Amino acid sequence: MLTTFRDLFRYNIEFRIGVVLVSLIVIFSCLSFFSPYVPEQIYTVIPDQPPSLEHWFGTNSRGQDLFWNLTFAFRNTLVFGLIVAVLSRIISIVVGMTAGYLSGWVDRGLMFVNDIFVALPIFPILILFYFVLRNDLDTYTLALIMACLGWPFDARLIRSVGLGLRHREFTRQAIFAGMSPAKIMFEEHLPYVMPIIFSTAMANMIWSIGFEVTLGVLGFTNLNVPTIGTTLYWANNHSAMVVGTWWWVIIPVILIILTFIGLFLLAVSMNEHIDPRSRLRRMGGGNG
Amino acid sequence: MSALLHVDGVSKYFAMGGLLSRTQTAAVRDANFRLEQGTPEIFTIVGESGSGKTTLARMILGLETPTEGEIRYKGNPISGLSFGAARRAFMTDVQPVFQNPFEAFNPLKRVDRYIESTAKVFRGITARADLDAAMDEALASVGLSLAEVRGRYPHELSGGQLQRAAIARALVCKPKVLIADEPVSMVDASLRMAIVNLLRTLRDDLGVSVIYITHDLATAYYISDRIMIMQKGRVVEMGAARQVLDDPQHPYSRLLKASVLSVTDAGQGNLEPARDLMEASRTALEHADASRLVEQGEGRLVRMAG
Amino acid sequence: MQVERDEIYGIAGESSSGKTSFIKVLAAAIRPPLRVVGGSVEYNFAGQRIDSTKASEAEIKAIRWRHLSYIMQGSMSVLNPVRRIEKTFGDFARSPLGLDCRAFRERIEEHLDHLKLPKSVLRAYPHELSGGMRQRVTIGLATVCRPEFMIADEPTTALDVVVQKDVLSLLRNVQKEMGASIVFVTHDMSVHANIADRIGIIYAGRLVEEGPTRTLFTEPKHPYTAHLVASLPVIGDTRPRPSLEGRPPSLADPPQGCRFHPRCPLAIDRCKREVPPLETVGTRHRSACWRAQEVEPLVRPEATVAGAGA
Incomplete structure (x- = not known):
């Protein structure tokens, strides 16, 4: 695992840029722990100040310091993305590995459910949840809902790997060594699935954060919690671009784009690393 | 004498093709043989690809269910034992050795893990010291030691060592029957005879019966007691190995023997294919439906017309 | 090491003994991360000398297939599965031969006839042919330009014994008739015994012995x-056979x-x-x-x- 990351870091420029970008965003969001302001409070500073030495990112029309407010927003958004990624990975691993290894009617049953989830129209469902839950729809609840919707594509991918592994001779060796199906799945086969899990986790985070922003901008979420989505919602609500408080829109947009690029580069470079041929080509080129 | 393993009229059909054009292909047709208790032997199944030898092996291991007929181990049918204590007991007695030693171990896991798991599950050993002793004993019987294998990953061992480790893995649970499907075809020439000789030692010293599946008549002649030759799922000839191979009766067996590249007249470029035997074995295959195995004395069976 | 005209030179060695790298050097197919450290490979084609380790891409292209061709192990990976055999012949041999469509087609049919392959294989897709038939087609493909030098890399390893003998005998006959040289690589000594004129044994990346087949065996x-x-x-011989202990060393x-x-x-x-x-x-x-x-x-x-x- 560590050597994989070392190789990636050494030979893959995309991976390096991705790591730098994502680390910057993570550090930025961690600054929220040292914030002098409470994120929910409004009119704590003079509103509508442009970026200055005192307020690096300026202040918004609600009287909040944008720099510190955005640290909270990014923390919440990243935590949200991470929860969705982890939970949906767990579901997709369990479903994918079980379907792939046991195959037969278990596979058919699970893939039937899987295909239903693939076909679900996610956006209307999320809006429906908002109308039912209203302000109870906090970051964690939304993460849980998104996790339940975000696994089927990756489960299918993991299943296909599992199906291939099932017919390898070492799987039969493991069966005749008396290992239980669970042991074979999670000890013998899981290492082969790990690279896929990492790279899809990044893609999944982009997907879920994208949804969070969309819902936030449209106002279908708890607006008192600072996230990227709600930041943009309030900016829009106060007609930031019309009034001339451009920093309120431009800065979060730039930051979220950097986050997306960082995650995307990580996903792409890991994906390339999964295929040994493209990996060797790169490492051979890197050697000279 | 009672049968240890009895393959009784076993056939296996596979459905091929799509939804509309489904056809049945017979991988194995009416195979019969038995291994006796108390007399360990090397029973060789010879055939080319598509002869059904691997399907037969998979059925004996219980990985495939016969379409017709039954395989009995110590009198009990083995089909339907997909899990539970009975299946475990069967797996303790009948163990496989696979073809490709480089594929037989998970490249990401240590080799001793499999040997240890086998000892734990099938012999119920739990204490660390007992486990080590059992593993070392099995490894010693194949010419390795626990010190050589412990903590090693598959890529750190040679093909010959891996194949021996795989055999040791099977031996840990003290099986009665070992099913070796082409165990030497992927092993390098200089290491191959070590494995073949090892199979013979297992029979003589440990009393393990070996079902040796191969396409190589020369090693078959070298180690086996009895031999069964299969052509496209049908048994065409069966009997004592030396007797059958010294004087094969069925055209297909004769063709196989004629096709073995001889090393005794090395350098003479003797490559003329046996066209007449090819023709004869093709004819025999066409008329196979109307043929049956005829007893020739001393347990020898030859497929003949009529 | 020298390969004469009109002979089959067998190269025997175990897996990872370096025989694959060796034939890549011969075939001038070295790509990074492989590098030729020293030495040279000289060919003498129709009077002109070429060193495949130093020759430029264009020079190699000029000799490839016309003078130097290969027969590979997996016939399925040489023959494009979605192209008819006919087209594959065109892909490989059309430009080296420099013939127009009609003449080219006649040439191929004549050649296949020579190899006792039915004309119908030209219209077939690779998967419609049996393994032996496919391997025969690859031999046809490699010999259609009547090259002087061929490299055969484990051409019969994947075949059944009966077919193997058949394919070997075909290869031998074609070679004799064309007077070409073949470097024949396989780990199977019994194949060498029957096809090679001389054998070179490679162990751990070095040629350890070389000599006429008969002499090496006796x-x-x-x-x-x-x-x-x-x-x-x-x-017919059941005397105990010795086995060699230990493992081949790592080339690194x-x-x-x-x-x-x-x-x-x-x-x-x-x-x-x-x-x-x-x-x-x-x-x-x-x-x-x-x-x-x-x-x-x-x-x-x-x-x-x-x-x-x-």
Whole structure:
């Protein structure tokens, strides 16, 4: 695992840029722990100040310091993305590995459910949840809902790997060594699935954060919690671009784009690393 | 004498093709043989690809269910034992050795893990010291030691060592029957005879019966007691190995023997294919439906017309 | 090492003994991360000399297929599965031959006829043919330009015994008739015994013995060859066969001196320090062993002990 990351870091420029970008965003969001302001409070500073030495990112029309407010927003958004990624990975691993290894009617049953989830129209469902839950729809609840919707594509991918592994001779060796199906799945086969899990986790985070922003901008979420989505919602609500408080829109947009690029580069470079041929080509080129 | 393993009229059909054009292909047709208790032997199944030898092996291991007929181990049918204590007991007695030693171990896991798991599950050993002793004993019987294998990953061992480790893995649970499907075809020439000789030692010293599946008549002649030759799922000839191979009766067996590249007249470029035997074995295959195995004395069976 | 005109030179070696890298050098198909460290490969095609380690891309292209062709192991990976055999012939041989459509087609049909392949294979897709048939088509593909030099990499390893003999005999006949040279690579000594004129044995990246086939099988002068030859069982002969202990060394970290010494029953101190040179030990027979004269066949050929064996 560590050597994989070392190789990636050494030979893959995309991976390096991705790591730098994502680390910057993570550090930025961690600054929220040292914030002098409470994120929910409004009119704590003079509103509508442009970026200055005192307020690096300026202040918004609600009287909040944008720099510190955005640290909270990014923390919440990243935590949200991470929860969705982890939970949906767990579901997709369990479903994918079980379907792939046991195959037969278990596979058919699970893939039937899987295909239903693939076909679900996610956006209307999320809006429906908002109308039912209203302000109870906090970051964690939304993460849980998104996790339940975000696994089927990756489960299918993991299943296909599992199906291939099932017919390898070492799987039969493991069966005749008396290992239980669970042991074979999670000890013998899981290492082969790990690279896929990492790279899809990044893609999944982009997907879920994208949804969070969309819902936030449209106002279908708890607006008192600072996230990227709600930041943009309030900016829009106060007609930031019309009034001339451009920093309120431009800065979060730039930051979220950097986050997306960082995650995307990580996903792409890991994906390339999964295929040994493209990996060797790169490492051979890197050697000279 | 009672049968240890009895393959009784076993056939296996596979459905091929799509939804509309489904056809049945017979991988194995009416195979019969038995291994006796108390007399360990090397029973060789010879055939080319598509002869059904691997399907037969998979059925004996219980990985495939016969379409017709039954395989009995110590009198009990083995089909339907997909899990539970009975299946475990069967797996303790009948163990496989696979073809490709480089594929037989998970490249990401240590080799001793499999040997240890086998000892734990099938012999119920739990204490660390007992486990080590059992593993070392099995490894010693194949010419390795626990010190050589412990903590090693598959890529750190040679093909010959891996194949021996795989055999040791099977031996840990003290099986009665070992099913070796082409165990030497992927092993390098200089290491191959070590494995073949090892199979013979297992029979003589440990009393393990070996079902040796191969396409190589020369090693078959070298180690086996009895031999069964299969052509496209049908048994065409069966009997004592030396007797059958010294004087094969069925055209297909004769063709196989004629096709073995001889090393005794090395350098003479003797490559003329046996066209007449090819023709004869093709004819025999066409008329196979109307043929049956005829007893020739001393347990020898030859497929003949009529 | 030299390959004469009109002969089949067999190269035998175990997996990872370096034979694949070696034929890549021969075929001028070296790509990074592989690099040729030293030495040269000289071809003498129709009077012009070419060094495949130094030749430019264009020069190699000019000789490829016309003078130098290959027969590969997996016929399925050479023949494009979605193209008819006819088209594949076109892809490979059309430009080297420089014929127009009609003449090219006639040439191919004539050639296939020669190989006793039915014309219908041209219209077929690779998966419609049997393994032996496919391998015959690849041989046809490699020989259609009547090259002077061919490299055959394990061409029959994936085939069944009956078909194997058939394909080998075809290859032998084509070679004899065209007077081409073939470098034939396989690990299967019994194949070498029947097809090669001379054999070179590679162990851990070095040529350890080279000589006429018959001589190598009856009077090997390198302990490794002696073991290889002795470990082949023969029908009608059940004498115990010796096996060789140990494992082939890693090429990344080969042992000092003679690379075979850790497994060699004849090893002496000198073997551990000095690399034995490839020296002549008989007619066209060279061996790289300090004790070449003391090497004895491990199992006498059947003929000399008839009656005593079996």
